[in-house]
Amino acid sequence: MRIAHTSDWHLGRSFGEVSLRDDQARFCDWFVDFVREEACELVVIAGDIYDRAIAPTESIDLFRDTVRRLLATDIKVVAITGNHDAADRVAAYSELLDLSGLLLRGGYDRIGEVIPFSASDGPLDLVLLPFLHPQVAPDDFGADPTPEDDAEQGDAADSDVDALLRRRSRRTHESVLADAVALARPRLTSGRSLAVAHAFVAGGQESESERRLEVGGTGQVGVELFSGFSYTALGHLHRPQDVPVDVGRVRYSGTPLPYSFSEDHPKSITVIDLAADGTCAVEEVSVPVGRAVHRISGTMEELLDPSRFPSAHEGFVQATVTDRETVTDAKARLLPVYPYVVEVRLAALVDGQEAAAAPQNIREVPPLEAVSSFWESAEGTLPTGPVLELLTDVVEASVRAVEQ
Template sequence: MRLLHTSDWHLGRQFHGLSLLDEQARAMDRLVELAGEAAVDLVVIAGDLYDRAIPPADAVRLFTDTLARLRAGGAAVVAIAGNHDSHVRVSVYDELLAAQGVTIRGRWQRAAEPVLVTPRGGGAPVAVYPLPYLEPLLEGPALQLLAAATAAGQLEPQRPARVDHQLAMELALLPVRADLARRPGVRSVLVAHAFVAGGRSSESERDLSVGNAEAVAVPTFAGFNYVALGHLHGAQQLDGPRLAYSGTPLPYSFSEQDQVKSVRVVELDPQGSPTLEVVPLGVGRPLRTLTGPLEQLLSDPRLEEARGAWVRALLSDEQLPRQAMARLRQRFPHAVELRHQPPEQPRAGASERRQRILQAADPLQRTLAFFADQQGRPADGEEERLLRQALAQAAARRP
C-alpha cells in the first residue's frame, strides 16, 4: 500500500498580519497533484488542519475542496484534529463522510476504531488508527482510565497521579493495541499529533505544556508499521522511516526559513516494512533574514534575489535610521519584520551611571543623562531639541 503523509496545514494562518491563503491554495494544488502522480491509496493529514478553532470561511472552503479533489483522485483520506483545531467542529460530519472514504477524527475515544484501507492494486487491507491531539483526555477522564488500566494490569502500578502527555498517550493506545492484537498479520498505520522526544521544534509551534511534560518517548509507538506524526513544522524522522513528521506545507515563521517543505510518500510492503520518498512541494514565497546597516542592505547587488521573499531585516546601524521600514520596502516589497541590533557600546558601571543621572538636578540634564545611558552616546542636536520640546509640553500640562 502507498500513502501520502502530510500535516499542519494551518489553513487560515497569517504571516505578520498578511493572509497566506493564496499560497496555501497553491500548496494544496501541488499536494493533490503529487497524490495523483504517486497513485497513493491513502492520504493522512496528521492534525492542525486549521490555524485556529474557528477558522475563516475561506479556509474551510479550501479544506473541503482539497479533500474532495483528493477523494476524486481515488485516495482514501484520514485526518485528525491537532492542538490548533476544535475537536468537535472538525469531526462533526465524520460519520457521514466516512461512508464516502473521508475520515476526520476529533474524538480520542474512537482511536481504536480503525479505518481499513484496501490498496487499489490488491492485497490485504491496512488498519489505520486516527488518534487526535489528546488535550481532552488530559483535561477529563484520564485518572479514571489510569486507575482502570492499573487494576487490569495493563500499566505498572505506582504511576504518578498527574497525567502528562506521555501517560495520556500510553492510556489512549491501550485500546488501540488491543484492537490490533485481534487482527494478527494486519499491517498498521498510526496517525497522531504530539511532540515526540528528540524532535526539532521551531518558533511557530504552540507549546503543548510547560517544561518537558509534553514530550512522548519514541518507544511508546512500538508495534505500528508506520507512525504519521503532526505538530512539529520541520520534516524529520525519529526511528528510521517508521516514525516521522512530514512538516508544514509552507514556512510559518523565520525560524523555518531553511527547512525544505515536503510531503512523505510511504510504501508498505506485504510484511509492513516502510520505504519512503520525501517529495519537496516547491511552492510559497521564500523567507530571508538580512543583516547589516540599512544602506548596505539597500545597495548590495547580492541581495537582489531577496526581492521576492518575505524579509526580516536585522539592522546593525548605531542609530535606527528614520523611516527604515519604508525605505527597506522600496527594495524589498515583502519586508515584514525589522529589528534594531546596534553594536554593543562600552559603558560605565551601573552605579556610576545611576549616580550621574541622580546628580543632574535640572530635568533636561537628567533626561539627557538618561538618554546617553540608554543609547550609549549623547543626544545629537535634533534629539536634544525634541527632548526639550517634550519636557516643555509636559511642564505646560501641570496644574
C-alpha cells in the same frame, strides 16, 4: 501501496501581517495534482488542519474543496485534529464522513478503534490518535502513573472528589496517549499498521512556530509508544524529521510552508511506499510553492542595494539594520526592495536592550568596564586608543570626585 504524509497545514494562518491564503491554496492545488500523478492511494494529514479553533470560512472551504478533489479521483483521506483544531467542531460529522472516504478523527470519542483499510495490495490497520487534551480526558483515562501517592497525600477526611482531582491533575499528554495506544494494540489484526498522531515526541527538533501541547510543561511523549507500527505519521513539529525507533518507522512530515523565520529549511511532504509485509521506503518531496524565509543583516545602504540579497526579494524577510546612528522609517524604505518584509530589527536597539538586561548588579561592575560596555553597545566596538584614554581619565576623575 503508496501513501502521502503531510501535516500542520494551519489553514487561515498569516505570516506577520501577510495573509497566507493564496500560498495555502497554491499548495493544495499542487498537492492534489501530485498525489494523483504519483498514484498515492492514501493521504494522511496528521493534525493542525486549521490554525485556530474557530477557522475562517474561506479556510473551511479550502479544506473541503481539497478533500473533495482527492476523493473524486478515488484517493482516500485520513485526517486527525491537532492542538490548534477544535476537535468537537472539526470531527463533528466523522461517522457520516467515513462513508465518503474521508476518515476524520478528533477528541476522545472513538479512541482505541482500529480501522481496517483495504489497500490495493492487502489489508492495513489504521490507528488514528488525534491530539488528546489531558485536562478533558474521561475519568478512567490517562491512568495515574503513581497511584500509591494517593495514600500518602490523602488523609482519612479526603473525599472522592479530591482524589479524582488529584488524579486528573497528574495526567499528562503521555499518560493519555499511552492509554489510547494500549486500547488499540490488541485490536490490530493485519501484519501492517499505520499510526497517525499529533504529539511532541522526545528527541524531536522544534521550530519557533509550534504552540506548546501542555500548559506548564513540554508535553513530550516517548517514541517507544509507537514502537511496532509499520509507519507512524506524526504532526506537530514543523521541521521534517525522522525520530529514531527500534521497530517500524516514525516520522514528522513538517509543514508544507514556513510559518516562522526559524524554518529556513526546504518544506516538503513525505511519500511512503509501504510493502505488504510492513516494510517501508520513504521519500521527502520538496513543495515547489510558497515563499521562503530570509534573515538578512546589514546597514541600510547595504540592504537597499538590490544586488546584495537578490534571493530575499520575493521571500518573507526579517531584516536586521546594523547602522549605529538612528534610522527612521526603516520598514517603509525597505518595502520597495523587499515587498514581503515582515520584521525589522535595529541592531543598536537590540544590543542596547541585551546590554541593559545583562548585569545583575551594576554596582559590582567596575566603572570603566561599565562605560566601555555602554560604548560598545552604542558604537558597535570597544573603545581603543585616544578614546579609551579620554574615557579612562574621565572615569578616574569622577571616581575621585565621588570619594572626596
